Amino acid sequence: MSGPVRSMVGSVPLSRLAEPLLRRLSELLDRAAPGKGWRDLAQRVGSHGRVRLSPLDLEQCSLKVLEPEGSPSWSLLKLLGDRGCTVVELVEFLQALEHTEALQCLSHSGIKIVVQPDSQAVLSGQVVKLCCWATGHPFVQYQWFKQEKEVPHGNSPELVLNPVNVNDSGFYICRVNSESSFVFSQWAELEVCDLKGTSHGSLVGLPENKLHICVQPQPQNLTVGDALVLECGAVGNPIPRYQWFRNGFPLANGSKNVYMVTHVNVEHQGTYWCHVFNDQEDQDSKKIEVVIAWGCVYYLVERYAEASLLPVIQPLFEAEEDLTDLQRPGLQEQSNHRSVATDKVALLIGNMSYWNHPQLKAPMVDVYELTNLLRQLDFKVVSLLDLTESEMRNAVDEFLLLLDKGVYGLLYYAGHGYENYGNSFMVPIDAPNPYRSANCLCVQNILKLMQEKETGLNIFLLDMCRKRNEYDDTIPILDALKVTANIVFGYATCQGAEAFEIQQLGLANGIFMKFLKDRLLEDKKITVLLDEVAEDMGKCHLTKGKQALEIRSSLSEKRALTDPIQQTTASAESLARNLQWAKAHELPESMYLEFKCGVQIQLGFAAEFSNVMIIYTRIVKKPPEIVVCRAYVTDFALDLDVDPKEANKGTPEETGSYLVSKDLPKHCLYTRLSSLQKLREHLIFTVCLHYEYPGIEDKMDERKEVNVGKPLIAKLGLHHGFKNNNYFQTCCMANDSFHVDSSPLTTKYYIPSHHQTTSCPGIYHPNHICSDSIRQPEACSCNRSSRILASRHEVQNYSSPVEKSNVPVETTDDTVELEFLLSDNLRFSKQP
Structure with a gap:
């Protein structure tokens, strides 16, 4: 608290409090728990306050218990009031004692705000008034805040901004103070629209608070890869809201006044406009055209999703190939000093809701966040949750169709898994208990099939355990891999160890993804990037000595996830790849x-x-x-x-x-x-x-x-039974030539005993506690809050949880979120 408000409030003596309020405080202090009673308050005052209390003072207060209606606390409060102790000093002492009931009693207010400030959108240069009136005026005081900062001279019921400018945009709140208490108004959002020097024109003479669009979106002529930015600005009270449309259909992420696409494709071409509305009226902006140049043939590829049309599209595609270097002048020079991909595709699978095994929690968030990151790197991503064995096999089949010569292929898997004889196995959600290799997918055999596609880079990120499966005694069939310099394995944990996921309220990552997502967009060789992730994981005390990233690589070139795409040929395979990916991501139109x-x-x-x-x-x-x-x-x-x-x-x-x-x-x-x-x-x-x-x-x-x-993946028919039951069980032997950069560590997973599973499909479930006795580790160095870990290792004596409860994650409007984040700070750092 600062300025005139602090001097006014801080000088209010305790003796000015109403007698009923003093009586209530006395009752709370008389029956308080040890450490929060009147003697503790007296000790705090004597050692930290400017008011001094003698042993005789305390004895006189104590003797009040001998009187029929005597109260030591009442006597102490009266004594403090007589000696000049202020209300704000008493609040500080009670805060130190953590006496919440007494603090609530003091903060209880008879103040009632009868006029709340309104959110509004205005033009730069206008006069703006934010009003907050409370009962008891003029016997209450006001202090306005912008966010958490006091507004200079904002000490009246009306906050006048004359003239208002764009820097005044933000959220405002008013604190109303009386002698011993205070309340806050509701938050008010102020949007200031700047017309960038143009005259107000048609806005002159409009009724006050009338909804009006003053900034119209402008037509755009872009090329593939450019950023699309459309802006619409409106004024009015209540504050206007926005919804962007393309070709007559609302855009899912178009609820702000600015609509942005960081990297456009031909699919973003069309007619755009913005619907502006509030509780009283609505208007549409003017309709504008967004034209995406370069890629007319790509436009046809995505529009015609029938393989029978490939012969028709093929000549057009080949004709455009000659223009590629002219339309993208910097790409050829760039390719001279760094690797390029003919395309980049990724298959992401997260298995959580196992039928016969412990439920997992983190794969949903892991897959979602990795999807968003890989799309920023121009990967075509297929992201899938909770697949059965046949669905996983068919999904891999479809993934292989997306691969071709020079393509970067990435497979990410989060779920239960194990490793036998150097081969990694991914466990479907319908795997029996216990499972064996016949029920699972062998990663190394998928690698062999990827190699047959002559891919430019094969990346496997396996976020699963690598313990030996004692129920699987199958001897793998020798099926040697090709000797290539384009394979990278990133294992979330070492051989023979388990992988961790964080168990906490709300949504959380697996340990591997928690550190991987912070570095994935860096322009570095993939093995260098994974090395740095391993170093980051090594600094986390929560998993130190329990989980460490292991990297196996035969990579001899400087290949990175950020390498550009250069489509040098227009084969039927590349056209089919685009069609296959487009089919799996087609949503119904609104x-x-x-x-x-x-x-x-x-x-x-x-x-x-x-x-x-x-x-x-x-x-x-x-x-x-x-x-x-x-x-x-x-x-x-x-x-x-x-x-x-x-x-x-x-x-x-x-x-x-x-x-x-x-x-x-x-x-x-x-x-x-x-x-x-x-x-x-x-x-x-x-x-x-x-x-x-x-x-x-x-x-x-x-x-x-x-x-x-x-819709979406339903077009690919993954529910059909797979053709060959032994298709993915044939595995290579473990005597590969990969270099192991990390030594094996043993790990365990942790789970709080009070944690319950959620009833929501696809949302996290608690993991079974490992049978060994587990001591809770220290708090992770990467986060101060206490975290608990859970294992992705199969536990054979698992029994399904019975009780279910939701784990909500709040999404709030801006004003509600600000009130939650800032009100406590304003109350305790600036209270009277």
Whole structure:
């Protein structure tokens, strides 16, 4: 606290407190727990305060217990008040004692704010007033804050900014003080729109607080790889909100006034506009065209998803090849001194919800974050959660179709696993207990198949345990790998050891991914990058001596994940690769449904993973005579196993979707469809509309059936049985020539006994505690909060958990988040 407010509040003596409040404080101190009573308060005052208390003073207070209604605490408070102790000093002493009840008693206020400040968007140069009026004026004092900083001279009910400028944009709050208490107003957001020197023009004469678009989006002519930035600015009160559209359909991440795509492709071409609205009115910006140059043939490849059209597209593709160097002038020179890839593709698999084995927690976040990072490096990424054996084998088949000569191929796996005779095995979610190699996928055999594609780089990131499987006595068949200089294995742990994942409330990473994601975008040779990740992991006290990254590599060239893509040929394989990847990532287009009653709803779709989709419904038009209106989706195919209790929720988190909630439009009903690979036919469901008219007790309803085809990975038919049961069991022997940079370590996983699994599909579950006695390690050096680890190693005596509970992760509006983060700081660092 500073300035006139502190001098005013700090000088209020304790004797000025109302008698009922002093009585209440006395009762709390008289019956307080040891360490928080009146004697502890007196000791704190005597040793740290400016008021001095003699032993005789304390004895007189103590003797009050002999009186019928005597109170030592009352006597002490009166004594402190008489000797000039202030309210703020008493609060500091109570804070030191951690006496929360007494602090709450002091902070309880009869102050009532009757006028709250409003959020608003205004033009630069205007006069802005933020108002906060409380009962008791003028016997209360005001202090305005911008974020956590006091506003100079902001000591009146009205905060006037004249003229306002763009630097005044932000969040404001007002603290109202009385002699002994205070309250905060609600947060108010101020947006200041700068017209960059142009006149206000048509804005002159507009009614005050009228919604008006003052900054219109501008047409864009871009080339593939450029950044797209569209801006729309509006003024009004209540503060305007935004929703961007392309070709008539809302954009999932287009809820801000600026819409941005860091690297455009031809698919981003189209007609854009922004819908601006608040609680009272709405407007559309002007429609503009975004043209993406370079890549007309790529545009055709993504538009025509039928393999039969490849002969038609092929000549066009070859014709464009001659123009490649001219259109990308710096690429040829760049390739002279660094490696290039003909393409970059990745398959990411995270298995968590095992049928017969311990549930895992972190693979969902690990796969999601790695997907986002690899896409920034221009990888075509297929990300899948919770696959059975046949689904994993078919997914690998589809992955191999994406590979070709010179392609960088990356396989990431997080889940249960083991290693026998130098060969690594990934465990599907339907593996029996105990499992053997016949039930699992051999990584080394996948490598052999990748080598047959003449790939430029083969990267395997295996976030799983590498313990010996005592139930698997199969002797691997010798099947030698080719001698190539393009193989890199990054094992999350050493041979014979376990891998860890962090167990905590909310969402968390595995130990390997926690450190890998911080360095993955660095422009370094892949083995150098992994070496630095290993060093980072070695500094974490939580896993020191338990888990260490092991790198095996035959890489002799300076190849990096950041290497550019240079498509030198236009083979039928490369065209098929693009078509195959595009098919696996095609979402249904957003649509609007009209009902007979006049209600219009928006039905939108968003992808969380390649096999997980979010459906959201929102009422966009409702006749005024309808008082209650709700739209929800139902009647899904049995293949998807959608739990009605977890569908049509008010927030994405309630459905189990914690990762994409910030990118979804607000005020909708959300349904999460997982395991889309199991969908055998088209996705057909029903949209139900419930509505009510005033004065009519009966609820009305209408229904519409919707067919959205096969979204995302469902197009690839991974549910079909695999052709050859022994396809991936044939493995190479362990006598490879890879260099091992780390020595084996033994590790354990930890799990809090109180932790419960979540009922949300695809969200984390607690791991079984290893049978050995485990001591909780020290806090990890990379984070001060205490963390617990859990093992990805199979435990044979596993029993499924019975009780389930959600682990919510809050997503809040900006003002709510600021209030949560800053209010405590304002209250305790600046309290009266």
